[in-house]
Every structure is written in C-alpha cells, then in structure tokens.
Amino acid sequence: MRVKKILLILILIFFIIGGVNFSFADNQNSIPSINGASAILIDNRTNKVLYSKNEDTKMFPASTTKIMTAIITLENCSLDEQATASFDAVNIPEGYATADIKIGETFTVEQLLEMLLVHSANDAANVLAEHVGGSLESFVSIMNTKANELGLTNTHFTNAYGLQDDNHYTTARDLATIMKYCLQNENFRRICGLASCAIPATNMSEPRTYSSTNQLLIAGNNNYYPYVTTGKTGFTSDAKHCLVSSAYNNDLELICVVLGSEDNFGDTRAIYNYAYSTYSIKDIVKENDTVTTISVKNASYNTKNLDLVVSEDIPSLVSNSVDINSIEPQISLKENIEAPIEKGSVLGRVTYSVEGVNYTTDLIAFSNVEKTRLPIYIFMGIIILVILLIVLITIIIRNKRNKNIELLDE
Secondary structure: OHHHHHHHHHHHHHHHHHHHHHHHHOOOOOOOOOOOOEEEEEEOOOOOEEEEEOOOOOEOOHHHHHHHHHHHHHHHOOOOOEEEOOHHHHOOOOOOOOOOOOOOOEEEHHHHHHHHHOOOOHHHHHHHHHHHHOOHHHHHHHHHHHHHHOOOOOOEOOOOOOOOOOOOEEOHHHHHHHHHHHOOOHHHHHHHOOOEEEEOOOOOOOOEEEEOOOHHHOOOOOOOOOOEEEEEEEEEOOOEEEEEEEEEEOOEEEEEEEEEEOOHHHHHHHHHHHHHHHEEEEEEEOOOOEEEEEEOEOEOOOOOEEEEEEOOOEEEEEEOOOOHHHOOOEEEEOOOOEOOEOOOOEEEEEEEEEOOEEEEEEEEEOOOEOEOOHHHHHHHHHHHHHHHHHHHHHHHHHHHHHHHHHHHHO
C-alpha cells in the first residue's frame, strides 16, 4: 500500500510540474524567441515599436520588394490601364515564380497587381515596371527615389521583384516604413489582402487562378491567422523566408516584418500573439470629458466657473498593466482668459504622456461665459445716488428758504 501511495504522489507531482511547464511554454505574454534573423513589430497609428530583433541590420528582402513595386504602380496608374509584356519583362531566371506571361500578352494593371501580390509573379513585376517607368532601369530609379522620400537610409533596390543581388537590400525597420506607407492606399490594402485571385482569359492565355503565397490569409490552412489583413512573402536561398504583413484586432493595427527565417509564418504568429496579449487601445479621455475647471475673469456670477473639456476621444496604445486613471494631464492655458467666451472656444492644450508617447489635444470651453454686468449696475447706482443727493439738497435748500421767509414775516 505504501508503495502505491508513493507512486500516486510521484505521478501527481509529475503532472503538476508538467502542467506548470506547459503553461509557461504557451504564455503569450512572454517575449517570443523567433527563428528569423531580423524582425520588427510596430503600431500603425503611433509608429511605436512593440517588438524588435536586429531591426536595423541590412537584409535581402526577396519578394517583399514587390510592395514597393505595387505602391509606385498604384500612384502612377489607373487600375484599368492596359499593359503588354515585352521580351525583357518575361525573361525571368529559372527558379523564380512567374505567371507564365507571354511576350505580347496584355493585362489590366489591376490583374498584374493581383498576380504580383497574391501569386508573387516576378514577370508581372517586370511588366508593371516597364509600363510605369518605360524601362526596368528607369523604374528601379523611381523605387530608390521613393525610398529616399520615405527616409529609408538602409534600403537600395536593383530590380522590381527581389532578384538576389548584393546591392539589393533593406532592413526590417525600413520595410515596416514602406508597408505603413502602402497601407494608406485602399487599393493596396484590398489587393494585398486577397487570399486568392482569378485572372480572366487574355489575348494569349486561358483563365488563371492563384492562391496567396501568404498562408496566414488562407482559412483552413495550418498557418491561418484570423487577424491578418495583408501580407507579402519572399524567399531566396540567401534571403531565406521573409514576410511583411499587417493585422487588426480590437482597434489595434500592427505591422510585422520577419526576415531571414526558416519559419516566417510561425515567427509572425508568435509576434502578433505576444502583442495582442500584451497591448491594447484604451481611451485616456473621451469627448467632452472635463479635464479642469477654471474661474473666468469679468464673468457673470452664474457662468464664471468654466469646465474645459476635450473635443475628441484620445485613444492610446498601452500595456495592459497600465492604469489609465493614474495618468496626470499636463495643462497649458492661454493667457488673460476673460469673459465673454463662446462655447467651443479653444482655451489651451492638454498632453498625456503614456509609456514614452505624448498625446496632445485642444482644451475647449464646455459652455458660454457671459460678461458680468456689475460695472453697469454700479454706474446706474451712482447716477441714482447723485439724483437722490440733488433732490435731497434741493429739499434742504427749499426748506431753509421757507424758514427764512417765515422769520422775515414775523
């Protein structure tokens, strides 16, 4: 019996320890250890970095290059424009993905963008590059000009689709900046978020259908991640697996870049899981919340105490452990605030500092403030008093005269 009890105790201890270890391994709040050589996660609203690993190390981007190709195309073309493939455009090295575009085949710009971002077709990238830039070389020059405009100091392109080249490089931080810029374009969001695309028959080919190379977008796939909204993969033997993507959950839109990985999908999921379990969007104050109350000079008695409120909600990205109510406002008021004041007038500014990020907005008058009428009442009172004095003096003088007349009569 004693042996059985000992065995039962040992088994219980084993399960308890095992359970504890398992819970720690699955703790999404812990900072993930990823396979990728470089990565970054930023909040699209504030640009705040929530996770990073070698984010400024120069890396080969492979086909994540295509997000720059896409945004330049969208900014220079309409979606229904026609583009025809040349010999140079379809001359893609063996081993690189294509849509089997033929010389002389014609597509709309939108169809080419779908093949570019969904199927990662390198020949589609070249057709777009020639259509926009006139030549592949000219388009690359446009790409590098755009990189400079975006302030990307560690990025240089030599081709439109990510062909391996020692002078074709970027960083995780720079790619996140490009993606943030791209997401401002609704057509980019729509096309880059497609799980599949259907290309109708052309002048030279039958209809084509493609599934996205971004498995995070494909429902039913083992790598499916329900919050992912866009994404572009990349791979070469030198770059390894890459992925730049965006995700949205509970008002929090994030941009994630993973480079040089053996498991770009797993790394990306782990980073998103960490962020969504650690951070959230909370309102520091809401529209018409009173921040402070001031006493207004020269105001009427009933309106001299004025509430200053914010005109909009102020959402902030914070760690779940942060107590919003403990954040003290920094208030700056205009000088010589006095009546009259109209409701909605801007009378100052308020700033909230949350985990290194400042959120500032106007302070406005919650109600009208009337100017006091006391000086008028005083003036009228003086006039009445003067009149009364004159009347009183007149009466005194008149009474005095009457007495003098009576004395003379006697």
